[in-house]
Amino acid sequence: MKNRFIKIALFTALAGSACLAQTQQPAIIEDFKPSTLNQPGQEYPMVNSQRYARFKIVAPAADSVRVSLGLGGRGGTKLSKAEDGTWMGTTEGPMDEGFHYYNVRIDGGKFNDPGTLNYYGSVRWESGIEIPAHDQDFYALKNVPHGHVQQVLFPSPSTNTSRRAFVYTPPGYEKDKKTKYPVLYLQHGWGEDETAWSNQGRANLIMDNMIAEGKIKPFIIVMTYGMTNDVKPGGIRNFKIEPFQTVLINELIPYVDANFRTIVNKDSRAMAGLSMGGMETKTITLNNPDVFSYYGLLSGGIYASADIKDKSKVKLIFLSCGSKERPDGVRKAAEELKNAGFNAVSYVSEGTAHEFQTWRRSLYQLAPLLFKK
Template structure:
């Protein structure tokens, strides 16, 4: 495996075709693909500007809150407020409307769980959207699996992607990728905002990836006594690693046709999920042979040199030994990632280089800490898995 940087071939945003069901307005705005059926707003133009509307006759101040900026909206005589943002980066973005100081979802969009709430999301068409576009080709199935966790003493669920032909070729078993979301998101993220199923469907149709099962669970898991601590202001200790290793994986292996050798099991996550899956993988190398960290690795100051003798119980101290155990070690980030991600990921790469540990590195052009970075990362990572 060579230490390399992947590149995507892009056409310009101006040349990309927006595939919306509704018609184009006179000034170039098109309804967003994330709109509820029949809704004209919010809409997006070729510059990536977002236009929103909301009927609020009694309101005195309404703003479009997107990308960390609140844009003023203007009310007409009928109480209809309209406003537009500056150009946004291509890809998916959470946003909301602020009505007289109260932040509310836009009633024109579908709702997504992110930023710790159910709220609005909008898609700025990307130049490479073909990698996650719904196409007329064989599709896999995303199913919901509900289970009771003895560790957390609570009902939980995961979403499981099974590839095309899983239901018809019943004598075949599959490798498994465990794929985790980021902070203030949940198990719905990868199948909705992330389009993980469509990415794999498209890769499989192009013979660019091996058929695999993908399991997407909720990274927030706590024992009851830890949740009690949080009520008094303490920070509960996560039990997700134990849930993953003693409940989720055995359940998936028992109920789905999986290949259970470590070389047939991979794990990956974005941001918080990259940190969680790093620890799960490195603490359980008998269970995983491939790791993917999207926009994250593990929590430590980027200015510090990593003490490999102590970090994660010294698993990185013997680079040669770890390198032999890993089939794929993949890192990625967007070229516009905010601090502290460039520094912390850079420090981690420096440690891997120093220890002689081979890895793959991908940079998503012109994206930050957002879903287009992670969609592209999955697209690259999935092509590397289960090849040996």
């Protein structure tokens, strides 16, 4: 039953994610188990203790079946036809720990693996697979009090529609009717949407677990669509921040402050984002120094001290990425900020690339640093 509850992306265009270590491979150990993201009752895809993934697709009359997951740049994993008409294949090497998007090419068309759940990334609902990680405990579904994730439809006059956001409220939010909470506005990346952080990101479970362990003071998280996909993939340089900034600052924040028990001031407001959501965070926090006090860029660029006019308004700058991205850039930027007198923290996720395991870990590192001052 557990799978049903752990339903819990990217500059993919820009990130040639190197999922596989390129070393000599050992013999494959035949201890494959269903991925925890499989649809109910589905055996495949599977993962073994070496982090190899194995796929099985039923398409008896197909000429060619290929899974996009595998050695980067080499077209993924080609499946072979078995005697019973199914197509099977195993990655050539171990996958990075954590969540990966993928899709299946069948006779030249792009489809999803019917065995697994779908996650919004690359401007489409993609198949997802979960490679067990050595540190997966921090985002596991445990027997602890759980917060709620609310789907909110908020009025947006500037875009002439009702827009969707998801709001994480911590455990006990409904019972204790007086406590007010700080708020983190948390953005997804290009190709993703407002579902990403609580589905593949497991932001709610990360929070529940940290709160249960007393590692953080509870806060609210608000996740909405950053409008990052509304430009053609090739035209991302033409992305304009203003429409989203208007939605966030003039429409969503007032809605949240009116409808949830928030502490309404800049020192109780943080903004963070991954990848293109980090670029949005940077621009919007710099444009609105009186709205947010805590800034986080997760594989989403850096701040330089020269970017920030009034140092006293910034309580924290958090910069992170995976060790397979450009960790030196993040470390150096944090160093430069610290030397300039900022409370800056860098974090590098070991052994991960421009993928969600980096961002789950980043949230886990960021959360205890928020709303401290």
